Amino acid sequence: xxxxxxxxxxxxxxxxxxxxxxxxxxxxxxxxxxxxxxxxxxxxxxxxxxxxxxxxxxxxxxxxxxxxxxxxxxxxxxxxxxxxxxxxxxxxxxxxxxxxxxxxxxxxxxxxxxxxxxxxxxxxxxxxxxxxxxxxxxxxxxxxxxxxxxxxxxxxxxxxxxxxxxxxxxxxxxxxxxxxxxxxxxxxxxxxxxxxxxxxxxxxxxxxxxxxxxxxxxxxxxxxxxxxxxxxxxxxxxxxxxxxxxxxxxxxxxxxxxxxxxxxxxxxxxxxxxxxxxxxxxxxxxxxxxxxxxxxxxxxxxxxxxxxxxxxxxxxxxxxxxxxxxxxxxxxxxxxxxxxxxxxxxxxxxxxxxxxxxxxxxxxxxxxxxxxxxxxxxxxxxxxxxxxxxxxxxxxxxxxxxxxxxxxxxxxxxxxxxxxxxxxxxxxxxxxxxxxxxxxxxxxxxxxxxxxxxxxxxxxxxxxxxxxxxxxxxxxxxxxxxxxxxxxxxxxxxxxxxxxxxxxxxxxxxxxxxxxxxxxxxxxxxxxxxxxxxxxxxxxxxxxxxxxxxxxxx
Amino acid sequence: xxxxxxxxxxxxxxxxxxxxxxxxxxxxxxxxxxxxxxxxxxxxxxxxxxxxxxxxxxxxxxxxxxxxxxxxxxxxxxxxxxxxxxxxxxxxxxxxxxxxxxxxxxxxxxxxxxxxxxxxxxxxxxxxxxxxxxxxxxxxxxxxxxxxxxxxxxxxxxxxxxxxxxxxxxx
Numbered sequence: 009x010x011x012x013x014x015x016x017x018x019x020x021x022x023x024x025x026x027x028x029x030x031x032x033x034x035x036x037x038x039x040x041x042x043x044x045x046x047x048x049x050x051x052x053x054x055x056x057x058x059x060x061x062x063x064x065x066x067x068x069x070x071x072x073x074x075x076x077x078x079x080x081x082x083x084x085x086x087x088x089x090x091x092x093x094x095x096x097x098x099x100x101x102x103x104x105x106x107x108x109x110x111x112x113x114x115x116x117x118x119x120x121x122x123x124x125x126x127x128x129x130x131x132x133x134x135x136x137x138x139x140x141x142x143x144x145x146x147x148x149x150x151x152x153x154x155x156x157x158x159x160x161x162x163x164x165x166x167x168x169x170x171x172x173x174x175x176x177x178x179x180x181x182x183x184x185x186x187x188x189x190x191x192x193x194x195x196x197x198x199x200x201x202x203x204x205x206x207x208x209x210x211x212x213x214x215x216x217x218x219x220x221x222x223x224x225x226x227x228x229x230x231x232x233x234x235x236x237x238x239x240x241x242x243x244x245x246x247x248x249x250x251x252x253x254x255x256x257x258x259x260x261x262x263x264x265x266x267x268x269x270x271x272x273x274x275x276x277x278x279x280x281x282x283x284x285x286x287x288x289x290x291x292x293x294x295x296x297x298x299x300x301x302x303x304x305x306x307x308x309x310x311x312x313x314x315x316x317x318x319x320x321x322x323x324x325x326x327x328x329x330x331x332x333x334x335x336x337x338x339x340x341x342x343x344x345x346x347x348x349x350x351x352x353x354x355x356x357x358x359x360x361x362x363x364x365x366x367x368x369x370x371x372x373x374x375x376x377x378x379x380x381x382x383x384x385x386x387x388x389x390x391x392x393x394x395x396x397x398x399x400x401x402x403x404x405x406x407x408x409x410x411x412x413x414x415x416x417x418x419x420x421x422x423x424x425x426x427x428x429x430x431x432x433x434x435x436x437x438x439x440x441x442x443x444x445x446x447x448x449x450x451x452x453x454x455x456x457x458x459x460x461x462x463x464x465x466x467x468x469x470x471x472x473x474x475x476x477x478x479x480x481x482x483x484x485x486x487x488x489x490x491x492x493x494x495x496x497x498x499x500x501x502x503x504x505x506x507x508x509x510x511x512x513x514x515x516x517x518x519x520x521x522x523x524x525x526x527x528x529x530x531x532x533x534x535x536x537x538x539x540x541x542x543x544x545x546x547x548x549x550x551x552x553x554x555x556x557x558x559x560x561x562x
Numbered sequence: 563x564x565x566x567x568x569x570x571x572x573x574x575x576x577x578x579x580x581x582x583x584x585x586x587x588x589x590x591x592x593x594x595x596x597x598x599x600x601x602x603x604x605x606x607x608x609x610x611x612x613x614x615x616x617x618x619x620x621x622x623x624x625x626x627x628x629x630x631x632x633x634x635x636x637x638x639x640x641x642x643x644x645x646x647x648x649x650x651x652x653x654x655x656x657x658x659x660x661x662x663x664x665x666x667x668x669x670x671x672x673x674x675x676x677x678x679x680x681x682x683x684x685x686x687x688x689x690x691x692x693x694x695x696x697x698x699x700x701x702x703x704x705x706x707x708x709x710x711x712x713x714x715x716x717x718x719x720x721x722x723x724x725x726x727x728x729x730x731x732x733x
Contacts, residue, residue, distance in 0.1 A: 057567050058575035125587045180598065190678060196667075198676035201609040204720055253580050261584040268592050278605055279716015281595035287587075293596050 044140040049518065063249035067478045069134035071246040072254060074232065076127040079258070081225070083120035084169075087113075091172070093214040098174040099272040106269045118262035121285075124166050126258060128287040131159060139317075146327050147350060147374045149318035154234040156314045160307075161228040166288035168221040172214065177289070179203065179273035180282055184292035191300035204275050238372055239483070240351045328449075329402040330373035333366050337385045338398035340364035343498050344379035347452070349483035353379060353399075366399055376482040377401050377453030381489065384499055386455040388413070406455065409446070413458065416444045417465045426531065427462040429454045430473035433481040435515035435523040437473060442531070451475075452485035456492045456501035459510050469509045469534045471527060476514040486514060508537055603682040604713035606652070606659070606690075610723040613674040614646030614666055614696040643672035649695040650677060651703065652721065655688055683719070687712045692721050692730045705729035 055064045065072055090110050092101035105113035135155070138144060144152040171181045186200035202208050236242035246254065268283050284293060294303045330352075331344075340363040345353045352372035358365040366379070379399045380386055386397040388410040395407035413427065428437035428445040437445035444467070448454055451474035459470045472493060474486040491497035493512050501507070511530040515523035599605060620641040628636045645666040652660040660679055667673030675696075689710050693703035707730025711719055722731040 055579070058572055058579060060572070121591060122584075122587050125591045126583075129583075129587065187678070196611070196676050198609050198611045198678045200678055201611065201722075204607060204609055204718075253576065257580040257584045258587075261588050265588050276718050276720075277716050278718055279599045279601070279603070281597055283592040284596045285592060286590045296598065 041140055041142065044136070045142070048137050048140045049516075053516075059249075061476060061478050063247055063253075064478075065246070065250045065253065066133070066137070068243060068246045068250055069130050069137060070236070071243040072250060073127060073130045073134060074244040075246050075251055075254065076123050076130060077229065077232065079123045079255075080120060080127065083116050083123065084222075084225075086116050087120060088218070091218070093218060094211045095174075095209045095214060098172065098214050102173050102175075103269060106266070114266045115259075115262050118265070118267040119258055121267040122258050122261055124169065125285065125287045126254070127162060128159075128166070131162060135159070145318040147352075147372055150238050150372075151235055152318055153315060154231060154237070156311060158228060158231050158235065160311070161224055161231055163288055163291065165221060165224040165228055166285075167292070168217050168224065170285065170288065172217050172221060173269070174209075174214070174273045175270040176273060176278075176280075177270050177282055177284060179275060179278070180284070180296075181289065181292060182273075184295045188292070188295045188300045188303060191304065206273075206275055209275075238351055240349050241484075328375035330370035330375060331368050331377070331379050331399055332402050333368060333399045334396055335359055335365055337383075337396055338365045339384070340366070341384055341398075342366075343382040343384065344399050347378050347382040347484070347488055349376075349378065349485070350374050368399070374482055375401055376450040376485060377404065377448060378450055378482060378485055378488060380406050381450075381453045381455050381492070382499065383455070386499075387457040388455070388461040389457060401449070401453075404449065404453075406453075409448075409453075409458070410461070412446060413444075413462060414465060416446070417462070417467060420444060420466075424466055424468035426469040426471060426527070426534070427467040428471045428473060428527070429458065430471075431475055431481075431485065433479075433517060434473050434475045435517055435519045437471070437527065438520070438524055440527075443527070450480070450482045450485035450489075452482070452489040452492075454489060456499055456505075459493070459501055460505050463506060463509055467509075468538065469511065469530060471511045471513055471530055473513045473515055473523060476516050479516050490514075509534065599682050599716060601715055602685050604685055604715065604717040604719060606654070606681050606683045606719050606721070608650065608652060608660065608677060608679040608692075608721040610648075610650075610721075611674050611676045612648055612694075612696060612723045612725065614648050615699075616641065617644040617646050617671075617698050618642045643670055645672055645675075646696055646698040648675035648677070648723075649703070651693045652679075653689075653691040653693075654683060656691075683713060685713050685715050685717075690719065690721075690732055692732060694723055694730060707732055 052064065052066050055066050059065065061067065087105060090101055090105050090113065092098055102117070104110060105117055108114065138152070138155075167181055167185065171178045171185075182203040183200050186203060189195045190197040190199040202213075236244060245251070270283055284290075286293075291303055291307065294306075335358070338358070340355065340358060342355060342364075344366050345355050350372050352369045352374070354367050354369065355364045356367045368379075377400075380397060380401060383398045383400070383406075386395075386400070386406040388395065388406075395405075395410050397406045400406055417425070417427070423442055425442050425444045428443055429451065430437050430445055430447055431451040432447045432449055434451070436447075437443050451472055454472060459472070462470045472489060474489055475481065477486045477490075480486040488497060490512055492499060493501050493510065495501055495503060501510075511526070511533075513523060513526045513530075515526065620639045622638060623631075623640050627640075628638070647666060648664045650660065650662055650664065651658060659681060662677070662679075664675035664677040665671065666675050687710065689708065691708040692706065694705035695703045697704055705723070709732040711732070713719060720731075720733050722733075723729060724731050
């Protein structure tokens with residue numbers, strides 16, 4: 009059967025028709041990433057079954073990281089009250105907190121420590137997840153790049169924290185950091201002599217360390233703020249269930265196993281087993297066991313690779329054209345401004361002098377089409393031969409979507425078909441004869457009026473297939489289209505629309521069988537409906553142009 | 563399209579997964595222990611910051627040279643600022659462990675030389691001999707110190723150079 013192809017491969021870069029990296033290393037890296045994405049998704053699905061999608065911690069790692077930061081800040085403020093910055097008082101003050109001189113001190117110190125450890129775990133998991141899903145290139149370059157320094161800032165803040173205790177681990181941190189920096193040109197190689205003798209350690213050192221510990225933490229907060237700056241409604245908190253689970257877990261382990269306090273620093277004695285915190289101090293162990301320059305080389309290479317990742321392949325550099333605003337058709341309603349998930353749209357004075365107009369920041373634009381789906385002028389019932397909307401994708405406009413739909417339904421022979429508007433990132437609809445699948449960059453590109461339009465053109469039903477809410481490639485697409493179709497968000501599907509002939513389905517890319525089952529059920533429901541109420545004839549097909557070189561028929 | 567699961571399975575599963583996360587955090591927050599040194603080792607550390615002697619002798623300027631200088635710079639003696647590199651040799655029980663030259667810091671090589679070196683040494687009694695040369699005009703070494711130490715496990719033997727304390731310090 010003829011299936012219209014709205015010419016939407018899975019990625020914007022792919023839409024541009026460009027070949028991938030071209031060098032073997034990049035291809036291999038892509039293969040590794042694809043396998044990693046499969047593994048991450050499988051783990052996420054398993055967690056979904058246990059936690060439910062809304063309470064799955066793996067789906068809100070960024071929010072968990074923010075919550076952990078605030079927990080660390082609050083417990084750190086408590087510990088700071090009792091901390092003595094004198095060289096001979098630092099350890100004693102921490103010992104006092106740990107030994108019960110301060111009510112709840114051991115618990116709070118343990119919570120501070122374990123929350124800091126959990127932060128490393130969560131941030132690394134977040135980084136791996138986003139990398140595996142390919143969310144580091146194209147319009148996401150800024151969010152990725154601004155995230156690159158955060159692991160180093162976390163390690164720096166944590167490292168100074170261990171130093172402050174001035175126990176045997178603190179001494180290890182001090183000497184290894186001095187050796188590490190001392191190996192760099194421009195630094196004094198004998199920097200470490202400041203910690204080799206108890207008399208060399210001054211009170212001012214600990215005041216400086218407190219300043220560094222807090223200062224680096226504030227720099228981390230700044231980096232985290234920058235990291236989410238290009239997102240609309242960034243998720244800077246975990247859901248209540250995840251927050252509760254995290255707090256209960258950290259509290260429980262703080263009660264069950266208080267953070268250890270090794271013996272005080274003694275520069276004349278360095279032997280014995282050190283209870284290192286591997287989340288923070290693994291690089292310093294490598295400085296000791298391998299060499300400072302090797303650790304610098306590894307750290308520098310990782311940082312450079314991370315920073316360059318968004319631009320490492322031609323595929324990564326290729327970007328689909330950004331959405332464009334048509335001044336004549338933009339009435340300044342702000343729906344696209346409200347719905348854009350990446351803060352790529354701003355409102356400015358309209359050039360005509362009347363009202364305002366949407367302005368697209370091409371660098372931020374994901375080319376997802378959510379804005380086009382939000383535009384009130386994106387209605388297929390308009391009589392214009394060439395449908396022009398207020399905001400649209402240049403190569404995949406709403407006008408082309410109307411043409412593709414009309415063309416496919418016009419060419420369809422036999423029983424009235426079911427039109428399946430599907431997100432290109434979600435499960436594909438299959439090739440049954442009674443289906444007319446039309447792929448969109450995001451399900452939210454679909455203006456709700458297209459549902460009625462498809463029914464008017466002769467479709468017996470319309471299925472809209474989106475990614476499961478939290479899987480949406482463009483963050484809010486699934487949520488917005490669900491709300492629009494439910495009449496809860498502008499532009500709403502009209503109340504008079506035949507909702508019984510509409511089915512909204514959330515199906516992730518790998519949920520093919522589940523989608524087929526849903527479509528089979530929909531088909532069955534439509535059969536029952538048709539027995540009661542004959543299928544809509546296509547008597548009222550509006551006169552639309554179906555000319556489009558972009559529409560291909562298989 | 564997640565499959566529905568029983569509440570019991572979900573709550574037990576969540577408890578297990580959070581417990582595993584907690585156990586992971588606890589374990590790696592202090593385990594496995596790291597050994598800086600083996601049980602039968604001490605640590606020898608050399609650390610010093612010392613400006614070598616000025617590399618060249620001062621010389622008296624001729625009247626012609628003085629006349630060419632601006633009035634405020636007409637000092638009779640001309641002294642170069644470059645300092646001598648510091649040469650260090652450490653012997654343990656007669657075996658040379660370390661022999662290295664540390665260049666003076668600064669673009670004009672007029673700063674102090676700094677050095678740091680560490681090496682595990684076996685526990686037990688050792689004769690440690692340390693030699694320094696901070697003057698290019700001297701052949702061999704112009705500072706020396708030696709000490710017999712009984713190194714215990716984990717003990718740090720620190721070698722420094724403190725001119726006020728007679729030069730080489732081993733403690």
